[in-house]
Amino acid sequence: MQKPLSPRIVLHLDMDAFYAAVEQLDHPAYRGKPVVVGADPKGGSGRGVVATCSYEARQFGIHSAMPISQAYRRCPQAVFVFPRFPRYTEISRQVMRLLQEYSPQLLQISIDEAFIDITQTANFHGGAKVLAEKIKARIKNEVGLTASVGVAPNMFIAKVASDLRKPDGLTICAAGQEKNFLAPLPVKKLWGVGPKTEAHLQKMGFSTIGQIAQCPQKLLAEKLGKWGAHLWELANGIDERPVEDWGPRKSISQEHTYDQDVADSKIVEQTIWKIADGLSADMRNADLKGQVLTLKIRLEGFETFTRQRKLPEFTNDAETMRQLALEIFRNFDRRGKKVRLIGLGMSHLNNVGGEQLSLFQTAEQTRRDKVAGLLDAVRAKHGDEAATRASLLEK
Ligand SMILES: [Mg+2]
Numbered sequence: 495m496q497k498p499l500s501p502r503i504v505l506h507l508d509m510d511a512f513y514a515a516v517e518q519l520d521h522p523a524y525r526g527k528p529v530v531v532g533a534d535p536k537g538g539s540g541r542g543v544v545a546t547c548s549y550e551a552r553q554f555g556i557h558s559a560m561p562i563s564q565a566y567r568r569c570p571q572a573v574f575v576f577p578r579f580p581r582y583t584e585i586s587r588q589v590m591r592l593l594q595e596y597s598p599q600l601l602q603i604s605i606d607e608a609f610i611d612i613t614q615t616a617n618f619h620g621g622a623k624v625l626a627e628k629i630k631a632r633i634k635n636e637v638g639l640t641a642s643v644g645v646a647p648n649m650f651i652a653k654v655a656s657d658l659r660k661p662d663g664l665t666i667c668a669a670g671q672e673k674n675f676l677a678p679l680p681v682k683k684l685w686g687v688g689p690k691t692e693a694h695l696q697k698m699g700f701s702t703i704g705q706i707a708q709c710p711q712k713l714l715a716e717k718l719g720k721w722g723a724h725l726w727e728l729a730n731g732i733d734e735r736p737v738e739d740w741g742p743r744k745s746i747s748q749e750h751t752y753d754q755d756v757a758d759s760k761i762v763e764q765t766i767w768k769i770a771d772g773l774s775a776d777m778r779n780a781d782l783k784g785q786v787l788t789l790k791i792r793l794e795g796f797e798t799f800t801r802q803r804k805l806p807e808f809t810n811d812a813e814t815m816r817q818l819a820l821e822i823f824r825n826f827d828r829r830g831k832k833v834r835l836i837g838l839g840m841s842h843l844n845n846v847g848g849e850q851l852s853l854f855q856t857a858e859q860t861r862r863d864k865v866a867g868l869l870d871a872v873r874a875k876h877g878d879e880a881a882t883r884a885s886l887l888e889k
Contacts, residue, residue: 500613501613501647501669501670502611502613502647502648503611503612503613503616503622503645503646503647504609504610504611504612504613504645504646504647504648504649504651504652504737505596505597505609505610505611505612505622505625505626505629505643505644505645505652506607506608506609506643506644506645506646506649506652506653506655506656507589507593507607507608507609507610507629507641507642507643507656508606508607508641508642508643508644508653508656508657508660509589509606509607509633509639509640509641510549510639510640510641510642510660510661510662511546511547511548511549511552511661512546512582512605512606512639513531513545513546513577513582514529514530514531514546514547514548514551515548515639515640516578516581516582516585516639517529517531517548517573517575517578518548519638519639520581524548524573526550527548527550527572527573528547528548528550528551528553528554528556528569528571528572528573529547529548529550529551529572529573529575530544530547530548530551530556530562530565530569530572530573530574530575531544531545531546531547531575531576531577532544532545532546532547532562532565532574532576532577533562533576534562534574534576535562535563535565535566535574537566538563538566538567538570539563540562540563540566541561541562541563542561542562543558543559543560543561543562544556544557544558544559544560544561544562544565545558545577546558547565547572549661551565551569551572554568554569554572555568556568556569556572562574582605582606583605585637585639586605586606588636588637589606589608589633589637589641590602590608592629592632592633592636592637593608593610593629594610596610596612596615596619596625596628596629597610597611597612597614597615599611599736599737599738600737601649601737601738609649609652609653609737610737611736611737612625612645622645622666623645623664623666626643626645626664626666627664629641629643630643630662630664640661640662641662642656642657642659642660642661642662642663642664642665643656643663643664643665644656644657644658644664644665644666644667645664645665645666645667646666646667646672646675647667647669647672647731648672648731648732648733648734648735649733649735649737650685650728650731650733651667651672651675651676651731651733652667653685654676654679654683655667655675657683672730672731673704673707673730673731675731676703676704676707676729676731677702677703677704677707678702678703678704679702679703680692680701680702680703681695681696681700681701681702681703681705681706683703684703684706684725684728684729685728686721686724686725686728687725698717703728703729704729706725706726706729707726707729707730707731709726711723711726711727714726727796732796734792734796734797734798736798736800745784745788745839745840745841745843746773746776746777746780746782746784746839746840746841746843747773747788747790747837747838747839747840748769748772748773748776748837748838748839749769749790749835749836749837749838750765750768750769750835750836750837751792751834751835752833752834752835755793755794755832755833755834756832756833756834757832757833759823759824762823762833762836763820763823765836766789766816766819766820766823766836766838767816769819769836769837769838770812770813770815770816770819770838771812771816773812773815773838773839773840774810774811774812774815775812777810777840778810782810782840782843782844783808783809783810783840783843783844784805784808784809784810784840784841784842784843784844785804785805785807785808785809785840785841785842785843785844786802786803786804786805786840786841786842787802787803787804787805787815787818787819787822787838787839787840788800788801788802788837788838788839788840788841789801789802789819789822789823789826789836789837789838790835790836790837790838790839791823791826791828791833791835791836791837792833792834792835792836793828793831793832793833793834794831794832794833794834795831796834797831798835799826801822801826803818803822804842805818808842808844810840815838815840819838823836
């Protein structure tokens with residue numbers, strides 16, 4: 495009944511020095527020159543920061559988020575320009591449309607970055623490497639810009655890979671090579687590790703990802719809590735999150751991770767019961783109804799499965815969702831394995847009433863509130879920096 499677990503192929507694409515590259519594309523006179531996109535430097539007294547700069551500007555030590563006054567001091571002869579977001583958005587859409595031709599499973603995480611899952615489509619294009627080369631070539635020919643690409647069995651490693659050889663890079667981590675690929679890299683490459691956490695990890699004796707991977711997960715969990723257990727998973731190349739749009743407009747979900755894996759179906763059914771209530775409340779608050787229910791089950795060892803069912807009508811009714819979720823769960827063969835996480839989601843959303851726009855704003859607000867709550871929790875435990883990084887991961 496269940497498909498055998500074959501490795502996934504995830505591609506991450508990141509445009510090179512995006513805003514600056516667009517400026518050089520649109521203004522041939524800027525090409526080959528240091529270009530700084532950001533605030534007005536006002537002859538060195540300007541406030542505000544650098545948004546993006548060209549690779550030529552990077553040679554002067556200029557980088558994103560640097561105060562614009564400092565950038566000016568480092569290279570007064572650079573071309574300083576204001577961002578033109580409508581133009582960047584236009585090109586971003588062009589790139590995303592192109593990516594979508596290679597997989598319907600796309601997750602855009604910023605204006606110039608996206609993941610696509612090419613597990614099902616790579617073979618039609620002569621394999622993952624050829625597919626990645628095709629995408630890069632088309633972006634060069636049709637858009638006029640370069641992108642760096644990472645290909646790996648999951649999102650975390652694909653993103654690390656795309657960053658390794660910039661600009662115009664292509665880095666592939668084959669299935670089975672996850673640990674070797676990550677081992678020599680510094681711990682700051684792990685998602686969620688900023689300068690403060692990096693220093694903390696170094697104090698604990700970890701400077702490479704491989705060193706974390708070799709440490710018993712229990713020990714990291716003892717020292718750093720759930721966060722430590724999560725770091726261990728990333729360090730070992732484990733990241734099972736599917737490439738799907740997490741945006742509030744397309745789906746809404748709730749899930750529960752057990753402190754200890756659960757064997758008893760009755761306990762899982764109780765959790766489904768509670769989640770259906772919570773999800774229904776969230777949906778009613780956000781004026782949402784949905785037509786496709788997804789049950790997500792993660793088993794011990796981190797295998798993750800999703801099962802979807804379409805409902806005859808749009809709903810946010812707890813009882814309806816609960817009955818369907820229980821039916822799916824009871825029909826799911828978990829081969830005697832314990833359950834680590836259970837989740838319920840609704841997609842194919844339609845609003846109950848009012849305009850789409852207000853609907854989206856409400857849903858967005860719900861999401862923000864949730865993230866806000868999560869951030870408070872992380873902050874309480876690990877300090878602000880961890881929370882900021884976690885928020886990026888949570889998207
Ligand atoms: Mg980029």
